Every structure is written in structure tokens, then in C-alpha cells.
Amino acid sequence: MNTKPNKILIVDDDQATQKTIVDTIVDTDTSYVVATTNDAGLRAVQNDSEISQVIIRAWSIDIDALDFCERIRLQRSHDDLRIIVILRNDERPLGAQMLIAGANDLLIGDFEPRELRMRAHIVPSDQVKRVDPAHTPQSAPDVVSDRPKVHVPAFDAVSCRFTFGHNELQIAEWEADPDVKKIPLDKIIVCPQCSAVPTFRAGCGECGGAWTVPETIIHHYACAHVAPEQEFYSKSGLACPKCRLTDLVAGSDFEQMRGCLKCSDCSAILSELSMVGHCLACEHRFAMADGIEMEIYGYQIGRALDAASVTPPNFHSPRRVANADQHTWQPDTVGSYSI
Ligand SMILES: [Zn+2]
Ligand SMILES: [Zn+2]
Ligand SMILES: [Zn+2]
Missing domain, CATH: 3.40.50.2300 (Response regulator)
Known part of the structure; x- marks a missing residue:
């Protein structure tokens, strides 16, 4: 960054x-x-x-x-x-x-x-979580000499990790230095095998596949067989593939359950989608619950009266979007000065 x-x-x-x-x-x-x-x-x-x-x-x-x-x-x-x-x-x-x-x-x-x-x-x-530099009053030169510098990790597309680049080797030194302030930035879920950054999709909890189709399930009362609707199709109408009873009538012979999903890869019937991670580095595919939570920190180098301030992330929840003020353009305000 x-x-x-x-x-x-x-x-x-x-x-x-x-x-x-x-x-x-x-x-x-x-x-x-x-x-x-x-x-x-x-x-x-x-x-x-x-x-x-x-x-x-x-x-x-x-x-x-x-x-x-x-x-x-x-x-x-x-x-x-x-x-x-x-x-x-x-x-x-x-x-x-x-x-x-x-x-x-x-x-x-x-x-x-x-x-x-x-x-x-x-x-x-x-799209960014902004880190504002620490406040260093100009009027207090005796207290603070240099303007403090804030290092924040950036995503490295080669290693697929957040790194400090050429400053990576200095982290241990920063950690040990009482004058360096550690700034908590975020917590992210990383790959349980190699700690790289994954992508996530709502998919099949059985095989990790991303593609599912809505499925209707039939429950045959007489024999208690439960199977996808297609398996009950026969030339003469609906027939139970287990007990072979034919001419089944909805309501009296069986109930239909909608809202299930069928995985297009492994055909598993799912009652809900699962968050599935896919590691960008080692290709490991895993359930989000198995991912590792990693804390992301920035470091403020140099003395300052205050620690750098971190703005909260601009989270797009439906509630916040509904409450957001309409943006209006005001040409003579916000950071402009006339020359
Ligand atoms: Zn599957
Ligand atoms: Zn049956
Ligand atoms: Zn990995």
C-alpha cells in the first residue's frame, strides 16, 4: 500500500x-x-x-x-x-x-x-481501510523530531500474502522496539495449509464445488423413501423407485420438499450452502470454518504524541446503504482552496 x-x-x-x-x-x-x-x-x-x-x-x-x-x-x-x-x-x-x-x-x-x-x-x-498518519503537532518540535512513518502490509500477488515487501525482515526489530507502535488493522481468514489468502464462494459442503441447482425432494409416506423428484418419474406418472408403487398422488401418497440444492459436481443434496475457501497459492480447497484467522497489523515508526488513527472499514450492509446520505457535489468545499 x-x-x-x-x-x-x-x-x-x-x-x-x-x-x-x-x-x-x-x-x-x-x-x-x-x-x-x-x-x-x-x-x-x-x-x-x-x-x-x-x-x-x-x-x-x-x-x-x-x-x-x-x-x-x-x-x-x-x-x-x-x-x-x-x-x-x-x-x-x-x-x-x-x-x-x-x-x-x-x-x-x-x-x-x-x-x-x-x-x-x-x-x-x-474499497480501502485508510490509515491516517499519526498526529505530530508542528508546534512541539522539542517533543517530536521527524514525522512518524506508518508501514502497512500490502497484498503481494506473487506469494498471495500480505507482506511488508523489503521491510519484511524488520518486523522482528519493530516488535522489540518500544518506540514502534503496533496498529491493529484487520483479521482475515487464510489457508490452513500455507497461510496464503484464499477466495471464497457459497458452495457444496460435501465436495467444495461452486455450482448447485435447486432441487425438489419427494418423501413417499408408505415406504419412507426420500429421493429427488426426477427419480420418481416413470412412463405412467409418478412411481416410487424403492417400493415400486405407481400412480402416486401428491398430498395423500407423498410430500414434496422444495428449497434443497443439488451439487452439480457430486450430486449431494444440500439443505444450505457452505462458505468454501480456495487458496490462491497452494490451491487447497477447504471449509471456511477450517481456515486460520490471521491478525493484520501496521507499524508506526518514529515517536509521535498519538498513534496513527485507523478509519473503520466502510462496510456495505443493506442497513447502512439505506441510511446513507445522498452524495451532493459542493465545488467550494472539501479540501479545495482557491489560488
Ligand atoms: Zn458437491
Ligand atoms: Zn415407496
Ligand atoms: Zn494454501
């Missing part, structure tokens, strides 16, 4: 595009500032070291993304400050020049929030 500050500078004077960008950014809890001219944009980058990304209109009366890119690249690298240029459809031919001048990426025409999120590497806030 990237803990580098991700403040976005928007340089655009097109109200509609600005609204799309701001709505998308607000949804991700990323902070942003807005400028409407090249000069104001350049000043913002100079004065605000937290800006790590710029989304700029290619061309308008007071905006010239080509000039902006060339000036910025004299001081800041592609990795240090990303620049995404917005092109109108008829400006598409300018794209190559923008990239040569130093743009990292392009947004063309009427782009969607999804595309903006992908290009700007931002994730909607309801």
Missing part, C-alpha cells in the same frame, strides 16, 4: 470536467486543490510539497499543458510528480507531444470516473 501523500492538483477551467474529476476524487478520500491557470498551477506545485499528481487540461485561454509539463520536468521527475493531460476528442493528435513534453498519461474525450481512477491510481474510499 502506498503511504506517500497523494494530493491531486487539478488545472482546468472547464466546469463539467472539473465536476467529474472532483466527484471522483472526493469519492476516494484523496485531497485535492484546484487551479484555473498555468501560473496558478505552477505556483501550487512550488508551494505545496504534498501534491504528487497533476491533472491538467491540454489547452484553453489560460492553460497550456505543453508549457506546464516542460517547466515541471526541469525540476520534478515522472515518478516524483505524475502529470495526466486531458485532451478533447479533436485534440487527440496533441497526445504524442504531451507525452514527449513530460506527461505520464492522457485522458481523452468524455472520460468516465473509472478511467480517471485507473489512470490516477486512486481507489474509491469504500
Whole structure:
């Protein structure tokens, strides 16, 4: 997980595009500032070291993304400050020049929030559990020297585990250091064989299969035989496959039980679905109850008056969705300042 500050500078004077960008950014809890001219944009980058990304209109009366890119690249690298240029459809031919001048990426025409999120590497806030850096008052330099750094594990797609990457070897040291604060983040269910992260599906508790079909069961009163309805089908109507009685009448001879499920893989009749895990690393398939609960922690390095605060996960329960306030766009609030 990237803990580098991700403040976005928007340089655009097109109200509609600005609204799309701001709505998308607000949804991700990323902070942003807005400028409407090249000069104001350049000043913002100079004065605000937290800006790590710029989304700029290619061309308008007071905006010239080509000039902006060339000036910025004299001081800041592609990795240090990303620049995404917005092109109108008829400006598409300018794209190559923008990239040569130093743009990292392009947004063309009427782009969607999804595309903006992908290009700007931002994730909607309801998909992340955010860790806010510890509070370090600027007015107390004697108490706290460096701004504390918070390390949180990230999912590694190769090992299929949450790891601290190149900091993995430091965990033992952090654990032993009284100045390092351990921050509880989450508890997850992992593979009982290799501790990697699994996927889960509601499936068959007998064989772990994912596919089931609804099944009707017949209970023949006379002989107490219980079997799927299909087994009672005969040329002359319904007949019991066990006691061979024919012309069975619903209600007087048998009862039907609906709501059962039949596994498409092993044909087991199931009264309910089970949560089945499948390990992404070792392919082990297991009942969720057999999974191992693993605690996930972050570490705050460096002294601070307070521990880093962790926002609660934005859980999407039906009740919360029903109570959620309608999101309204307020262009002059939430992290923006005028330049
Ligand atoms: Zn099965
Ligand atoms: Zn029977
Ligand atoms: Zn495994």
C-alpha cells in the first residue's frame, strides 16, 4: 500500500470536467486543490510539497499543458510528480507531444470516473481501510523530531500474502522496539495449509464445488423413501423407485420438499450452502470454518504524541446503504482552496 501523500492538483477551467474529476476524487478520500491557470498551477506545485499528481487540461485561454509539463520536468521527475493531460476528442493528435513534453498519461474525450481512477491510481474510499498518519503537532518540535512513518502490509500477488515487501525482515526489530507502535488493522481468514489468502464462494459442503441447482425432494409416506423428484418419474406418472408403487398422488401418497440444492459436481443434496475457501497459492480447497484467522497489523515508526488513527472499514450492509446520505457535489468545499 502506498503511504506517500497523494494530493491531486487539478488545472482546468472547464466546469463539467472539473465536476467529474472532483466527484471522483472526493469519492476516494484523496485531497485535492484546484487551479484555473498555468501560473496558478505552477505556483501550487512550488508551494505545496504534498501534491504528487497533476491533472491538467491540454489547452484553453489560460492553460497550456505543453508549457506546464516542460517547466515541471526541469525540476520534478515522472515518478516524483505524475502529470495526466486531458485532451478533447479533436485534440487527440496533441497526445504524442504531451507525452514527449513530460506527461505520464492522457485522458481523452468524455472520460468516465473509472478511467480517471485507473489512470490516477486512486481507489474509491469504500474499497480501502485508510490509515491516517499519526498526529505530530508542528508546534512541539522539542517533543517530536521527524514525522512518524506508518508501514502497512500490502497484498503481494506473487506469494498471495500480505507482506511488508523489503521491510519484511524488520518486523522482528519493530516488535522489540518500544518506540514502534503496533496498529491493529484487520483479521482475515487464510489457508490452513500455507497461510496464503484464499477466495471464497457459497458452495457444496460435501465436495467444495461452486455450482448447485435447486432441487425438489419427494418423501413417499408408505415406504419412507426420500429421493429427488426426477427419480420418481416413470412412463405412467409418478412411481416410487424403492417400493415400486405407481400412480402416486401428491398430498395423500407423498410430500414434496422444495428449497434443497443439488451439487452439480457430486450430486449431494444440500439443505444450505457452505462458505468454501480456495487458496490462491497452494490451491487447497477447504471449509471456511477450517481456515486460520490471521491478525493484520501496521507499524508506526518514529515517536509521535498519538498513534496513527485507523478509519473503520466502510462496510456495505443493506442497513447502512439505506441510511446513507445522498452524495451532493459542493465545488467550494472539501479540501479545495482557491489560488
Ligand atoms: Zn458437491
Ligand atoms: Zn415407496
Ligand atoms: Zn494454501
